Amino acid sequence: MTEGSLPQLEFWCELQCPDCRTALDDVRALRERYGDALTISLRHFPLEKHKHAYAAAEAAEEAFAQGRGWPFVEAVLARVDELDKRGQQLLLEVAAQVGLDAEEVELALIDGRHTLVVDADQAEGKAIGVTGTPTYLVAGKRLDGGQSQQGLLERITELLEA
Template sequence: MTDAPLPRLELWCELQCPDCRTALDDVRALREQYGDALTVELRHFPLEKHKHAYAAAEAASEAFEQGRGWPYVEAVLARLEDLERGGQKVLVEVAAEVGLDADEVDTALIDGRHTLLVDADVAEGRAIGVTGTPTYVIAGQRLDGGRSQDGLRERIVAVIEAARG
């Protein structure tokens, strides 16, 4: 095995998707396996069938800007049922729970400062064939998650190891 840098792992995610909650378990395991050598980037792909997914993507963008993106994403996905009922209010509550400036998250949702970022992710996702979540892209390969995560982590590891040489 060489010391070649690891390819970046993109997780195309939707924060009202129950399967994305499961995908975070794989991401956590991969981070434990590879440590800081593996860069995992969240990419937004809110689906129209979930009415709060777009706002959740905007709020997550603000959370990453404030340096607490992954804890925020995990906390939102842990409260899917609450999000369905409470929408933006829940997004702001979760922000406070994970130590973000909740007022700033609320303001970001109102002023739409992350709209361009979310729209760009959606456009790029469509361009590379993302149709649902979770979807992973690593070393130029798209791996679709969805309801069956069986063997997905192993396939990601195989791509990482092949890229290492």
């Protein structure tokens, strides 16, 4: 890390998780504060209790491949309750709304082209002790946001600026 640069922030997320929707406020605040100086990586940790989380992670990877990853993630998280009821139909609707090639997103869900990325994220998450979402990894420290978001933004900022 060069002097003056920031460590990367990994945001371990599940797109059917209401707590991750809340955590987006912190992610937006960090983006606003640090701009391009901070790299925020979305890492997938779909939980078995949410039946559409895995497909949502795959669709998000396709959205990133099409250059609209964060808008897609934010739009899906904004409709997390609806995702539970509508599943893939909602994912494709959101894809079209944020300017993605929805047919390509659907094809990616069928052909599984992003399965390895999602599986690798999930395995790495388990290896580093992620047990739920949201979880943050910054400067080698894991912060669990699943219990409470309170104070996390301040703690992340401290770690980034240390």
